[in-house]
Amino acid sequence: MSDDGYTLDDYVDDLRSITAEAADDREIITRVRALARRLALSRSWLQAQHYECNEEQGFGVHLLHEEPDHSLAVFAVSWLPGRGAPPHNHGTWAVVAGVDGPEENCFWERIDDGSIEGHAELSKRAEKVFEEGEVVALEPDHIHSVMNRSDRVTVSLHTYGMHVNHTGRSQFDLERNLEIPFTVVEQ
Numbered sequence: 001m002s003d004d005g006y007t008l009d010d011y012v013d014d015l016r017s018i019t020a021e022a023a024d025d026r027e028i029i030t031r032v033r034a035l036a037r038r039l040a041l042s043r044s045w046l047q048a049q050h051y052e053c054n055e056e057q058g059f060g061v062h063l064l065h066e067e068p069d070h071s072l073a074v075f076a077v078s079w080l081p082g083r084g085a086p087p088h089n090h091g092t093w094a095v096v097a098g099v100d101g102p103e104e105n106c107f108w109e110r111i112d113d114g115s116i117e118g119h120a121e122l123s124k125r126a127e128k129v130f131e132e133g134e135v136v137a138l139e140p141d142h143i144h145s146v147m148n149r150s151d152r153v154t155v156s157l158h159t160y161g162m163h164v165n166h167t168g169r170s171q172f173d174l175e176r177n178l179e180i181p182f183t184v185v186e187q
């Protein structure tokens with residue numbers, strides 16, 4: 001991968017401009033996608049410590065940037081081999097760009113009507129392996145799951161409209177049909 005000179009600071013400046021100008025989440029996502037890819041491929045920000053994972057959680061969450069009000073959160077997320085994240089939403093827009101290694105994403109649709117507190121039924125709609133430089137973009141209520149099926153730690157660059165521990169977002173237990181809170185442990 002080549003370092004084209006695009007830095008994390010450049011990216012944060014662009015995020016501030018885009019979110020100030022854009023009319024809605026869809027426009028933000030559309031504009032952030034290409035820049036997230038550019039920063040992911042430049043690897044100008046990537047450090048050895050970003051490969052460190054939380055064994056219990058199955059992945060490592062490394063904060064690269066966050067505004068004082070918790071908006072515009074950028075993370076390097078590293079995934080242990082054979083581990084992943086259960087189906088979850090983000091409660092904010094999300095743009096994920098592959099940095100090192102393939103990561104499988106499954107996309108889920110809620111099929112219950114949401115009328116029973118804590119109950120949720122999901123149906124898988126699609127799955128795709130995202131390689132380096134490929135981007136997953138999600139609106140606040142979109143649901144995906146992630147799995148590292150490779151034999152080494154993978155890394156991806158995650159950008160959210162708000163730090164995901166401050167959005168009240170959910171994870172979903174497919175076997176018990178539960179919607180439960182989802183926060184992450186940072187490295």
Ligand SMILES: [Fe+2]
Binds near residue numbers: 088089090094144
């Ligand atoms: Fe996610």
